[in-house]
Amino acid sequence: MQFNLIAGAACLAIALPALAADVTYRADVAPMMKKYCAECHAAPDAPSMAEFKLDEAKYKKAEVGPRTDTYEDLVILIAYPSTGAFMRRLDDGTSPYSGGKRGNMYYALGDTDAERAANLAVLKAWVGEGGWNLNRMAARGDVPALTKEQLDKLKLKY
Template identity: 70%
Template sequence: MKLKLLAVLAGAAVALPAMAADVTYRKDIAPLIKAQCAECHAATADAPTLAEFKLDEEKYTKAKVGPRSDTYENLLMLIAYPDTGAFMRRLDDGSNTPDKKPGNMYTKLGENDAERAKNLAVIKAWLGDGGWNLNRFNKKGDVPGVTKEQLEKLKLKY
């Protein structure tokens, strides 16, 4: 099982630079988000905007409803600003954290390790080389603030 996952990850790492120029929000990311995340992050009457979610995070978390990620603009708020890095922290596979634990939404990227690795590679390609980082806009606890250089690496092709 681990060898199979390593093979998938190795293939994804080789394909990532070639894939990066071709990955777009409309063609790749929107369908992926719709398929994997819409159950809790869709634009329904129950899905809050990021601002609404922040006002009553406990209520929405208890109801298993997250902030909307149904549009390019809504997704950018979870990537670049104001909730910088939230998207990456939630979807990280654990390879970027000191404790090696995946983010709380990583398992939602697919039904098995291979599908999760494939979808994560697509997202990382869309973000751009070096665009994947878990930093916040401002330092909070052990999580550093994002740098201008890190933000400039985001590609996020529409």
């Protein structure tokens, strides 16, 4: 089992550079968001991120998250103003500053570890090499603010 995970990770590492140029929101990310996230993040009552922040407790109790069904919704959660929120929620616990802890929505990327890892690889390729950061726009605790260099690495091809 461990060998299969290592072999799969090695294949992803080799394929990721080729994959990165081809991953787009329309072809890859939107269908993934629809399949895995729409139930809670594209429901008729799903709020914008701004609405979500106004009454987080209400939406969390209803198990409804901020919208993720448009390109613009995701840019808000990745780049600005909710910098890094997308990555913090979907991270597999291997990113710097994760403390080895997976994001609270990582489980939603698939039914198996292999499926989740493959989907995460696609998302990381879409975000761009070096663009997957858990940092926010402003420093918080031990996590520094996102740098201009990190922000410049975001690709997010439509």
